[in-house]
Amino acid sequence: MRALRLLFLIPAIAAASDPVGVSGLEDRIAAITGQLRELPEIPPPQQVARVGFHSGFVNTTQAARWVQADLDAVRDFDSVVIVPAFFASTEQETGAYGFPPRFTVAVSDDPEFGSYQTIADHTGADFRVSTSPIFIPAKTKGRYVRFTATRLAQQRLGRGGFCLGEMLVFAGPLNIGAGCPVTSSGTYETLPTWTLGNLTDGLTHLGAPIIKSPRRSNGWHSGIAQSPEQAKWVQVDLGISHPLDEVRLYPAHPPDFPERPGFGFPPRFRVEISDDPAFAQPRTLLDATNADFANPGDNPIAIPAKGMAGRFIRVTAKKLWERTSDYVFALAELEAFADGKNVAGNGTVSSLDETKTGAWSGAMLVDGQTSLGAIAPLPQWLEQLSQRHTLTTELATVQQRLAEHRVSRQGTWLRIAGGGALVAILVALLLQRRQKERQRRALIDLRRQIARDLHDEIGSSLGSIALMSELAMNEGGGDTLHDIHRLSREAAESMRGIVWLVREPGIPTLERLVETMRQTATSLLGGVTWKIRAPPEPAPPAPSLDFHRHVFLFFKEAVHNIARHARAKSVRIEVTWAPSAFTLTLQDDGIGFDPTHTSAGCGLDNLRHRAAALHGRVDISSAAGDGTRIRLTVPLPRK
Numbered sequence: 001m002r003a004l005r006l007l008f009l010i011p012a013i014a015a016a017s018d019p020v021g022v023s024g025l026e027d028r029i030a031a032i033t034g035q036l037r038e039l040p041e042i043p044p045p046q047q048v049a050r051v052g053f054h055s056g057f058v059n060t061t062q063a064a065r066w067v068q069a070d071l072d073a074v075r076d077f078d079s080v081v082i083v084p085a086f087f088a089s090t091e092q093e094t095g096a097y098g099f100p101p102r103f104t105v106a107v108s109d110d111p112e113f114g115s116y117q118t119i120a121d122h123t124g125a126d127f128r129v130s131t132s133p134i135f136i137p138a139k140t141k142g143r144y145v146r147f148t149a150t151r152l153a154q155q156r157l158g159r160g161g162f163c164l165g166e167m168l169v170f171a172g173p174l175n176i177g178a179g180c181p182v183t184s185s186g187t188y189e190t191l192p193t194w195t196l197g198n199l200t201d202g203l204t205h206l207g208a209p210i211i212k213s214p215r216r217s218n219g220w221h222s223g224i225a226q227s228p229e230q231a232k233w234v235q236v237d238l239g240i241s242h243p244l245d246e247v248r249l250y251p252a253h254p255p256d257f258p259e260r261p262g263f264g265f266p267p268r269f270r271v272e273i274s275d276d277p278a279f280a281q282p283r284t285l286l287d288a289t290n291a292d293f294a295n296p297g298d299n300p301i302a303i304p305a306k307g308m309a310g311r312f313i314r315v316t317a318k319k320l321w322e323r324t325s326d327y328v329f330a331l332a333e334l335e336a337f338a339d340g341k342n343v344a345g346n347g348t349v350s351s352l353d354e355t356k357t358g359a360w361s362g363a364m365l366v367d368g369q370t371s372l373g374a375i376a377p378l379p380q381w382l383e384q385l386s387q388r389h390t391l392t393t394e395l396a397t398v399q400q401r402l403a404e405h406r407v408s409r410q411g412t413w414l415r416i417a418g419g420g421a422l423v424a425i426l427v428a429l430l431l432q433r434r435q436k437e438r439q440r441r442a443l444i445d446l447r448r449q450i451a452r453d454l455h456d457e458i459g460s461s462l463g464s465i466a467l468m469s470e471l472a473m474n475e476g477g478g479d480t481l482h483d484i485h486r487l488s489r490e491a492a493e494s495m496r497g498i499v500w501l502v503r504e505p506g507i508p509t510l511e512r513l514v515e516t517m518r519q520t521a522t523s524l525l526g527g528v529t530w531k532i533r534a535p536p537e538p539a540p541p542a543p544s545l546d547f548h549r550h551v552f553l554f555f556k557e558a559v560h561n562i563a564r565h566a567r568a569k570s571v572r573i574e575v576t577w578a579p580s581a582f583t584l585t586l587q588d589d590g591i592g593f594d595p596t597h598t599s600a601g602c603g604l605d606n607l608r609h610r611a612a613a614l615h616g617r618v619d620i621s622s623a624a625g626d627g628t629r630i631r632l633t634v635p636l637p638r639k
Contacts, residue, residue: 025402045086050192053187061160068146079170081168083164084096084164103151105118130389152228165204165205168379188569199342218330221252224328224355232266233317234350248336249334255371265321267293270318273314285303331365332365513548520555540636554632566627572588581633581637584629585629586629588627
């Protein structure tokens with residue numbers, strides 16, 4: 001009876017503690033919804049090889065750790081933007097990896113921060129983080145910008161630490177923090193994923209600042225080469241000489257290669273300016289020709305010019321990007337900033353050669369568009385994404401309060417009516433509604449996973465088939481038709497491998513996973529002798545559907561690499577399981593490689609990200625001429 005009396009008192013208590021009425025909450029929801037319609041959508045996070053900064057570990061979360069950028073001189077600036085790190089998948093639903101719940105951002109002229117100005121203070125309550133950027137208005141000046149985590153994120157084994165994807169410092173449209181040196185109180189470094197320099201390298205999971213637009217263009221595309229060592233160049237005539245602050249390159253992402261952001265971006269290149277169209281005496285802004293440049297995905301590359309003047313800007317690819325079995329150079333857009341304005345817009349474009357179609361042309365390199373939409377000013381775009389997160393958070397809070405109000409009203413009516421049984425029914429209905437909502441979200445998550453897998457696994461092959469079909473019609477077939485046949489088989493195999501996850505009743509078994517591996521190996525390792533071994537004893541209880549998805553895609557990536565690059569005669573595949581661990585080993589007798597000097601697109605980063613998503617590890621051992629062994633070890637959940 002006492003519990004029943006308390007239940008009847010809840011509506012009155014709720015009404016007394018919240019004087020805002022239902023109509024006021026409904027008005028606020030309508031206002032927020034209208035504001036959200038005017039803001040750009042937060043793009044789905046994309047994985048980049050250089051994820052960001054990772055602090056060192058400590059044995060508690062109740063500690064302070066910091067990281068700071070040096071702007072090289074005292075500079076005036078308008079805002080600071082912090083982008084959380086995105087690393088495959090996380091245990092948290094936010095998608096942000098290792099972001100600290102409490103933090104400050106401060107500015108100083110002193111590297112030791114003996115005196116400083118705080119521009120953001122989130123130490124009073126835990127910060128509600130997502131993959132959205134955190135925009136901090138700061139009309140001020142200083143040389144050092146420091147992010148201090150005052151409460152660390154809890155990471156594996158109960159240790160504390162924190163991670164950031166990027167720190168940007170804007171003066172007008174320019175990120176004056178790009179490429180600035182970084183120091184910290186301690187760092188955990190695993191190249192290329194985590195390192196100090198990643199904090200200011202301009203690469204984030206957000207990609208390019210794009211607003212959806214009905215008019216889109218792919219950009220400029222070089223002629224097709226059969227060797228990566230052929231040099232290709234493209235240049236823009238600005239009309240007159242300008243003292244430049246920055247040159248910005250936007251990678252291409254054509255819709256017929258949806259799974260390959262950074263399409264055509266050269267692994268090695270040089271950016272120069274000149275007052276002479278022949279570039280007899282060029283001045284170099286960036287020389288990235290001595291080592292492979294990490295593919296930026298959809299991220300623009302900002303190249304400081306520091307006032308260097310010139311009329312012509314030339315980008316020369318010294319090593320081309322591997323498309324399928326050929327090599328190209330492509331860019332979606334080139335921007336050049338002088339006095340805060342893009343002076344490259346509608347400039348004259350020329351090149352060594354080009355592939356000109358309805359979606360590719362020289363003029364599209366300076367039209368302000370990409371295949372994803374229109375290019376927006378970067379700081380304003382980041383500010384709007386930050387506003388969207390703030391409004392979305394408020395909307396969820398107001399909706400919750402409205403739901404509580406309605407429940408309170410219903411509860412009051414039921415109490416007056418003396419319907420104790422109706423209260424129980426209402427509670428049951430609410431619980432049932434919550435259960436249905438959880439099921440609906442789980443179904444949405446599964447659909448998104450399947451969509452991403454189909455996007456990643458099938459998109460590449462279909463894009464290649466479409467382009468090669470066009471070439472075959474123009475050139476009369478030959479080897480191109482053979483490649484189309486090969487890619488179509490690979491696409492069909494990818495489809496079968498993903499669909500089995502959905503067709504299986506309940507959670508797929510480990511035995512069924514091994515059988516699917518066997519079918520995939522049969523399809524991809526044609527002409528290669530291979531064996532697969534699995535334990536004869538029954539498998540432990542099956543892990544989650546997500547486990548099967550990541551392990552299968554890890555296996556497919558590894559086998560695809562062997563088929564494409566290893567030149568192996570035989571492959572041994574071994575699966576083992578125990579109550580606490582699952583292990584997958586692939587050993588080939590191919591040409592091998594140096595794992596510390598791998599080219600972009602080799603797939604090893606994908607293997608590492610899959611292992612991280614499984615909370616496991618991948619060990620890769622190889623040497624030239626000695627073959628390669630890849631071992632994935634994943635802990636299995638306890639009963």
